[in-house]
Amino acid sequence: MKWKIKQESKSRVQEEIGLYLLGFLAARSEIAGLHPFAAAVFAGSYLAGLGSWGLLAALILGIASTGEIGYCIKYAGIFIGMILIISCISGKNRTKNPILVAGIAGSMTLGIGILWLLTPWGSGQAVYLPIMEGVAAAGFSVILEQAFQVLHNHEDIMRSENLLSTLTLLAVVLWGIPLQVLQYFTLLQGVIYYLILYMAYRFGVAYGASVGTVCGVILAIRTHRVEWVAICVILSMAAGFLGEFGKTLETVGFLAMLGFLGFFYYPELLAAEALRGLLTAGILFVCTPKNYMTKRPVSGDRNDRETVQWERQAVIRKHIRDIAAVFNKLSRTFCQPAYMLQENGQAAGYATPVFARQMGEIGASLSQLSTTMEEPAVCNGKNQALLVQQLERQNIRVRQVTQVQGIYGRTEIYLLARTLHGRVVTTKEIAELISHCMDAPYRPVSSSRMILNREYHVVQFEEDVRYRYLTGVKRIAKDGQVVSGDNFSQMELKNGQLLMLLADGMGSGVEASRQSEQLVDLLEEMLEAGFRKESAIELLNELIAVQGQGEQFATMDMCMLDLYSGVGEFLKMGASATFIKRGDWMETIQSTTLPVGVREQTEIDAIRKKFYHGDMVIMVSDGVLDAILFENKEECLKELILETDTTNPQEMAEELLEKIQAMSKNQMRDDASILVLGIWRK
Template sequence: MKQTRWKEIVLYGLAMAVSKGAFAGCYPLIPGFFTACYLEEVNRTLLLIFSIFGMALFVPVQAMAKYTVALLVTAAVIRLVEWAYKSCRTYIGAGGAALSLFLVAIAGELLQVRNRAVVWMGILESVLVFGMVLALTPILHQFMEGGFFSFGRKEEISQIAPEHGEKLETYARSFNGLSQIFSQMESFKNNFEPEEMGKMQQEIAGKICMSCDQCAICWQEENSPMFEVFYRLFHSIEKRGGAKEEVHQELADYCPYSDSIIEEAVGVFEKAKLNLAWYNRLLENRGVIAEQLDAMAYIMEDCAREYKDISRREGKLLGSVKYRMKERGIAAREIRLYERRNGKLSLQMRACSKWGNCVPVKELAKAVSQGLHRDMAPGKYVRSMVGKEENFLTFEEDTLFHTLQGVARLTKDEAQVSGDSFSFLELDGGESVMALSDGMGSGIRACKESEMVIELIEKFLEAGFRKETAIRMMNSAMVIQGEEGIFSTVDLASMDLYTGICEFYKIGAAATFIKRGEEVECISSGSLPAGMFHQLEIDRTSRQLQSGDFVIQVTDGVLDDLYVPAPEETFQEILEDIQTNNPEQMAKQALERILLFTAGKVPDDMTVLVTGIWEK
């Protein structure tokens, strides 16, 4: 506040000093400087008083009367415009000052109107005042704002933000360390170790052989054949679940309690296999925990590095943004400018209307674009209007491309609901994602399976996880559930709307197609569905899309029910024949032509998703 006051005092002093500037008997600095300061909304009454006082000191009486009237008319015009439109643009204020000065000059020389020199002098002076106001107003705004970052709390915020980033990176390293500890634990076991075989042998001998008179002969002599017989017995039970006939007969030749030994051995092996299964499940859960810790570490690193605060470095740009917001009657504060990892800008601020009227956020986006010299668009969750109450606004650098989506689907004959689920997402950072999942089977259970897959992927992606990480965490959740038969395909396409690069992630999904004019490319996969195994195989490919391209995703029901030797090639031909540029119509026409191959029947759930991409 103190700094603002002394800056205003400087302006009042300059308002007096400019009265000394004379050019060919004119004083254009007086109305030019006055109008620029008046638009900056300093204490307007004091500004007028000091301007008149300066003219009283340095300007002749006749000229003083002329410029005093011009200042009063200019102030009245600006106030009238502010009352009518709740704001006054710089060019309107400059035009008002120039026109007021010209009219006063002409009125003062009314008796000498035939003197063309007076008319041309008035015109030139008005043009000079107009240009001076346009040039001087942004400079005065920068002066009053102090380069945007000059003191106090704003500077504190800039110093605190890096510390938060360092803390997040420290937490991320801690989670990475925990993940490595879990990952370095013992690996899965498929067979029993020799030590475990020896323990099982001792357990069987302790229960059956200890009560036998020949125990010492069978187990204490080094050349006893019982060791080899038990070895073959264990391997037989491990492979077949029971003893081979020849192994049974060989054991009977040496031991009268062979039946009891075999029965006990089978029981011991079943218990050992159960323990082994639980041991492997425990290791599997440890692997899931390690993956989740890795994902958390990535999110923390991403939060620490995704946004780089460049507010201090780009203070002039932010001052320009604030100036243009003020022109539209918006008071903006706490303006922060961030640079994403991909070099794109993100602007955040708190803003409200100074006059209580509602201003469209799209109009403010134009002001932000002019100030930053980049195309900016309102954030995803920003209100459409800004009123008297303060609102938090975000503006993101606008993308080069935009997308439109369409979907067509049919439910299996006699089924109540479709087992296919899909989603279209617009993520922060200029990504458009289309996801499709086909639950195993059909009906309500398949619907619940695919819905769960899509919901999990949506939540993970919206939280900021990478695509592969989101898919793996979704798979881990399905595996941990432990229910048999819960398998679903995952087909995900992520389009970068800044570059046009599209990444495809497929887990057991049907082929995806890219249509460019009459050419159609097929992207297929051979991986297994999600939820079957903890170690997930993800087929990932990428393509550079062009304006006018279409990405088409389908479920297995679309291709499998064509009943042709090469269903992918047949579907490519179907897409080549479709001429529409409407994604919705393309999806419907594709599904209608599929029904020609099935005689109008729907033997399985069918879903076709289409996304078209165009330059803005």
């Protein structure tokens, strides 16, 4: 925590120093003996929440550095007048009005400018100059305010309004840089070379070319050589294309292109003063720390947003198709026999009461889905910047980071990214970086890509679960039967819940197996599609009861464990006892309800339990207890579980069933199944 506070404090200091430097150079920008950008920078920084006395001092020092000491008095008067008027008009709790502040900046510049004409320093100026300076100060205040907002809030620099404002600020700052220092070093040229290299590398070809154009125009005006526009554009495009392959190759290519242009077209590029500036820019660029060279994702690109949105919609469409598939399977499984009964006059109106009670559940599911179709919010801020920086260090180029609330209420992150230099990276490696940057565990979504290559793809991540688990199962059929009538399920659902399900069909053999398999299969699909477990059980109970007329049934033992919270829920219908083992302590969960399919209207035993590190859950079918010859069968099984000294679920299931078989002398009177679940904190 202390390290983070120090880093944030250091970042604020660096931001303030950069702001003061921008103010100093902008105040140096002189047009016809005037400094119209000084008031605009002061007003724009105030609107962006960056105004300070330090910036005011930097602006006055910038004006003084031009050698016109008398003008310091004029612009100090403008700044003080702006502060007084803004303080009187705008209270602390009132919203800053950009038009009002810009008007104050323009009015003060105009008013002080007219008074300045009456002084000895301004007596020789034209009368219209204060008017033009006031208009320029008002107009540039609004433009530069947007630029300061972009820099301060790390907004997307490629949005049209942000691009215009930042390029305007760049032009103003470049205008204030001295053209040459002591005849030995072309300072402006060196700064422009560095800017082209830096911007093209960090923001790509498009923004690099825009910066190159602005730099070329400034150089052309300052040197009266229009060729600079074409030269800077060519250099910026070369730097932007080669920047994809790293700083070193970009620098070498930039130098080669400049040498080519200087040798064949513009020899002044190879003059000694120009080469000193070029050498300095190249060294500074190569030595710039990595954390300042992180490539910024261009989240404003419409095609990128559409790509991510399409991926989100594909997930939602698949979810809806899963629900439809469940209903189709229900129809194939149950409805056709019902129609045959209707033809014989035995079940008229069967479908109406069964399905009518489920319409509310379906409506709730669809309502939940509709909320996920809102526009995803782009994840901005320091976490995103850190994530992009860390991925860049691993040669992964990110164009967009999007964070949304998923279908099941968990945070999901979508990355539009690719690898550099032909690397292939697994999404598991990326998930580790995301976990570090977001201060929360993340994992790749199972339906997303598992590998990222040199092509841009959308990869999806979700919050990782807090608990890990192992399962074990051991089954044996009744003596004389080839097929066991018990069926089970052990699967992790999309919502981060673990399903443990054991069903025991009526009787034994193939028919019992078919009944229990049908129950397990349909419950799996309904829960995976998003049905509430209670609604799914009630629906299947009614369907089986109507179809079998109460003569076909199966016991059901279900455990649903939330792998995020560690809370489990047991739902039982006619099932045997379930055992929870926590060290040397044991707990038994009983069932007092009828099996599935006995009656259309029935109750479900539901019990919630909090699980802890090292807990084990043992679920058994009726055949296990029937094989115990002692009167108190459940107490005997508890003793057997405590005597089994293992934390491996599979070993636990196998050893328990071996002891049960030995106790019954290998004469199993019913199908026997044991499911074991082990739970540990990650």
